[in-house]
Amino acid sequence: DSLEAATVNNEMQQETWFTRLPPILVVELSRFKYNQTTGQAEKIHDQLSFDQILYMDRYLNNNCEEIRQRRKEVYKLREKVQQLESKLRSYTDYNEKNISIQEVLSLALKFVGNVCHDQSKSVQVIETGPAPRSGTETEVGVTFQCL
Numbered sequence: 001d002s003l004e005a006a007t008v009n010n011e012m013q014q015e016t017w018f019t020r021l022p023p024i025l026v027v028e029l030s031r032f033k034y035n036q037t038t039g040q041a042e043k044i045h046d047q048l049s050f051d052q053i054l055y056m057d058r059y060l061n062n063n064c065e066e067i068r069q070r071r072k073e074v075y076k077l078r079e080k081v082q083q084l085e086s087k088l089r090s091y092t093d094y095n096e097k098n099i100s101i102q103e104v105l106s107l108a109l110k111f112v113g114n115v116c117h118d119q120s121k122s123v124q125v126i127e128t129g130p131a132p133r134s135g136t137e138t139e140v141g142v143t144f145q146c147l
Contacts, residue, residue: 017061025056 029048032041058067091101 015064016059017064018056018059019061021056021060 031044033044034040035042057063
C-alpha cells in the first residue's frame with residue numbers, strides 16, 4: 001500500500017515495470033523536491049516506511065493493465081471514503097460546533113413544542129444550541145410537520 005500511495009492519485013507520471021525480477025532489488029530514492037517559489041531543491045524529511053513483505057507481482061510488466069485498473073479502483077474508493085467521512089462529519093458536527101444532528105433535532109423539537117404551548121408570545125429560540133433566533137408561524141408549522 002505504501003508504494004501504491006505515491007502512484008494512485010497522479011495521472012501524469014513515469015511508470016517503471018519489471019519484465020523479470022532480479023534476485024536482489026536495490027532501491028534508490030530521491031529525497032529532494034524542486035521548490036518553484038525559491039528555485040531550489042529542498043530535502044524531503046517525511047518518514048518513509050515499507051512493509052516487511054513487498055508484493056513485487058504488482059510491478060511486473062505482464063500485470064500492468066490489471067494493476068492500473070486496480071489502482072484506479074483504489075483511488076475511486078478512497079475518494080468515496082473521503083466523501084462519506086465528510087458527510088458523516090456534517091451529521092455529527094453541526095455548524096462546526098461538535099453538536100450531533102440528534103441534538104439539533106432534539107432542540108428543534110423542544111423549540112416547536114415551546115412555540116405550540118405558548119402562541120401568545122413571539123417566537124424565540126432557547127439559547128442552548130444552534131438554531132435561528134426567531135421564526136414565522138409558517139416556518140414553525142413546517143418544522144413541526146417535518147418532526
